[in-house]
Every structure is written in C-alpha cells, then in structure tokens.
Amino acid sequence: MVALATALALGACTSPDAERRSDQPERAKATGEADELTVVDLDNVPDVTEEKKETEENGVTASLSYPKVPNADPLAKRLDEITDRERDDFLGAVPKAESIKIGWNLSVAGDDVMAVRLTQDEKDDEGERTAWATYWYDTATGTTAYSTELLAGQQELETLDGLVKKALKENDGDKVDTSHLYPILRSYDSMGFNPDGDLVVEFDEGQVAPVKSGRVSAVVAKADVEPLLSDFGRKAQTAAVVVTPDYRIEEEPAAPKDGSKAGVPGVFATRDDDVDCSDPESKCIALTFDDGPGERTPELLDTLAKYDAKATFFLTGGPVREHAATVRREYAEGHELANHTVHHPDLTRQAEVRIRAELSTVNDLVRRETGFDLELMRPPYGATDDKVAKIAKEQGLAEIIWSVDTNDWKDRDSSVVAKRAVKGAKPGSIILMHDIHGTTIDAVPSILKQLDEKGYRMVTVSQLLGDTEPGESYFNGHPEEKKDDTDGKDDGTSASSDEKSDKKDDKKDDKD
Ligand code: NI
Secondary structure, three states: OHHHHHHHHHHHOOOHHHHHHHHOOOOOEOOOOOOOOOOOOHHHOOOOEEEEEEEEEOOEEEEEEEEEOOOOHHHHHHHHHHHHHHHHHHHHHOOOEEEEEEEEEEEEEEOOEEEEEEEEEEEEOOEEEEEEEEEEEEOOOOEEEOHHHHEOOHHHHHHHHHHHHHHHHHHHOOOOOOOOOOOOHHHHOOEEEOOOOOEEEEEOOOOOOOHHHOOEEEEEOHHHHHHHEOHHHHHHHHHHOEOOOOOOOOOOOOOOOOOOOOOOOOOOOOOOOOOOOOOHHHOEEEEEEEEEOOOOHHHHHHHHHHOOOOEEEEEOHHHHHHOHHHHHHHHHOOOEEEEOOOOOOOHHHOOHHHHHHHHHHHHHHHHHHHOOOOOEEOOHHHOOOHHHHHHHHHOOOEEEOOOEEOOOOOOOOHHHHHHHHHHHOOOOOEEEEEOOOHHHHHHHHHHHHHHHHOOOEEOOHHHHHOOOOOOOEEOOOOHHHHHHHHHHOOOOOOOOHHHHHHHHHHHHHOOO
8 A cells, every 4th residue: 555655656746857757668677796887788889889099118018998979078088088097007107017908898878877897907027917997977967977976975985985894894804805995086996886776896906805816896785875875876876777778878968077086085185275374373384204105104194193184205116016005095094195206316317218207107106006196296315406397397296395304314313303303393394204214203293292282283295385386396385485485496406505415415325
C-alpha cells in the first residue's frame, strides 16, 4: 500500500525531470563488476573517434590516445593537454624512462555527463607500472572536472578518505598500507561508480600496495557516499548506472569553461586571502626548510600542526623520490612546496640546458606526486644571476632568498639554531633552515613556542609575499620595507653583505 501511494504521488508530479523520464524509454541498467567503474559499450556512442599521438624522444617512445566525440571540444582539448602533460612529466621525472602508453575507455556517456578513464602504462629500467585517472565532463556547460569534483568539498573528500581507508583495511588489510594516503587530488584521481551507484575509488599500482599487487580499489556504498557528492556528482551517479543507447551530444556548449583548479577538493591554496601580510599588525613570518624532505620531517610536520603553523619546503630531487609520501603529506597539510633543484648545484656555474633540467625535473616530480604546480624556487646557496633568473621566469618560478639565516647546517646545536631564528625574526622575515638536520628538527618546537608567544603568524612564502613575479628575487616580505626591496632587486645577486658572506661559507661547507 505504501509503495503504491508513493508511485502514484510520483506519477502525479509534473517536475521537468519526471516529464523527461516519461518521454524516454526505460533504460537498461549498466553492467559491470562491483569493484570496477562502469564501462560504456562504444556501440552506444556511434560518433566516437580516437585521437592518437606517437612520439619518440631520447629513445623513449610515447603512444598516447584519447577519445573525441562531436560537440565536446572542451573535453578533447583538456584530454590533449592532460596526455601531453603526463608524457612530459614522465620523461622529466623518471631517470631511466623507456616507454609510456595512454589508452582510454568511457565510463559514462549519458544525460549531460561523460567520463573518460585513462589507463597509463609506464615502463622504466625497474619494470612496468599502470596508473589510472578518470576525467569528467558536463556536456551542457562544457566544464571538465577532476574525479574529486564528484564530491561537494574538501571536508567530504576527507570523510571519503576515512571510509576508503576503512574499506581497504577490511578487504585487503594484508597487502595494503594506507598510512601514506592523503586526501589530495593526485591520490583520488580515478573515481566513478559501479552499476549499483556505489562509488569506486581506484589506486595506481604501487600507490597503496606493492606494484606486484596490481590495481587496488575501494567501494563505498551508495548510501554512504550520497551525502558527500556534489550536484555534479549526483548527476554523474544517475547517468553512470544506466545504459544510454545511441549517445550523441546535440550541440557544443555555448560558453565552454576552462576547468580551474581553484576550489577543487584535494587541491590546496598556498595562501588564505583573509590574511593580509602587508599589514604589519599581521606579524607574518615564513619559516622555510631546504634540501629535504629528511627522515625526521614527519616529526617537524607534527610540531607545525600543533601550532597551526604553515611552512615552505624547498625540495631537492633525491629526497623527493626517497620520501615521496612526506611530500604528499606536506601538501595535504597546507604547507607550500617549492623547488630547490635536483642535485643542488651552484646554478650560476651551469649551462642553460642543465639549469633547465635541474628545475623542471623537480616541477615534474612534485606534480606527479601531488598535482601541484610549483611557483617558487630557491637557488642553492642563494646563488643566482641573469641567466638563472631568465630560466626561472620561463618555468614560472619566483626566486626566494632569505632574510634570516640560522646557519643550522653549520652549527648543529638546537639551542643555537632556535636562538638565531627567534632573534632574527621580525614581521616579514623569511627564515632559512634545513629539515635534513636532526638538530633543526629539535630546535623547531622552541622556535614555534617563542614566535607564537610573541604573536607571530607562521605562513607560507606565497602568503607572506602575495603575488610574486616569476624570475624576480625576493629576500623578505617586511611590510614597511617593501619599496626598498624593489630598488635592491635589480642586480639579482644582491643579498645584504652579511648574507653574502654566509653564502660563501655555505658553498664551501654544505655537503648536501
Ligand atoms: Ni640547500
């Protein structure tokens, strides 16, 4: 009786949705495995074609493909960019790359929603590895979306992260290690629905389990995930669970929009617009840590979290490869990631081609781990010149020097390091430390406690400086001295005289 009454009530409803449904024939339920994203039979998408790109560069072959459907140009454009980017990042970040192949299938093609799932096979001297990423598209608005945009916001992604960890532990507890999984874009880049409308989250080989364990997925029940979905996510879920025969897009969207990363769940801003560091009252300070991550950087992150302090990490290549999980955690906890070259050379003594590679490789490595595009670099030893500045500019990187040098690499004494950091601190300071030294890690609790008591706000460099110009050098963000700094910036190499002498020592002794 109750069911009948409900059905009658629905029948009487004259909402546009109900009308549309009554016009259309009943659609068949999508088929597929419970732990897989739905797959669209291409017979139902008669106009789909495949774009193919084959390249060979330094002996590395790339074979990239993606689908093209009439009247979905913004999607094709986005997939073209994404596949190029993935190839370039692979070539840049993996030292002994052999080949990369990107193939595709459609996970959803119905109503106003399309989903393209890319399968990326990478081969290097250590073996083969497969990764997946699923991109979404709203055919009505011309908007492309990351998988995390199926969710309403960052809070929802964090809740999902908890549910996924629980599900993985229950099902694959032996082989899966989720302790290094964070709610960031790059870790949640392949999500969709199974035929029942449950959310399927899939992880690349090697991401949460050894590569040999293959693909790992978590299924979050429809009822659990529904409260977490965005409006688009609900639309996507509805379209995913049915088969749409003879799928066509009637016309191009009127005003195609570029997918922006701002506000995307799993993407973190390097600054909070509510804080104005150009106001001396804000008492902003940027703590910066170079040459890492190190073994004890997770401890440092715990300490920063305790004081709600943000920092900037100038990363070098080897440590990023060795401690990739720490890099993801730094990003997930709202710290700023920045570039400190692969091998830490004095860039002013390198050929342009080497400078380019030293910087771009770290950009590529960090993007592959986090999805974040670096905006800042610090030349090793603070050594820069017009040539370095030109290349930094090409790569969209501002050069960040420092105003307070703790000399923590030289004096491995945590009380000395703490004293120098606190004594040198004033609003707008950029404080130089290295998170590869245990004595520095030990100094930070005292530094944070004292700066906190003095009313300082520990912020990222981008928060401190506001908009920075790629290729320009910045030494501090002192609110009252901003004009003077601009005057002194021109010769590019100038730090204050005592900073210069520090740099000389740094060159001589810093073994990193
Ligand atoms: Ni360094």
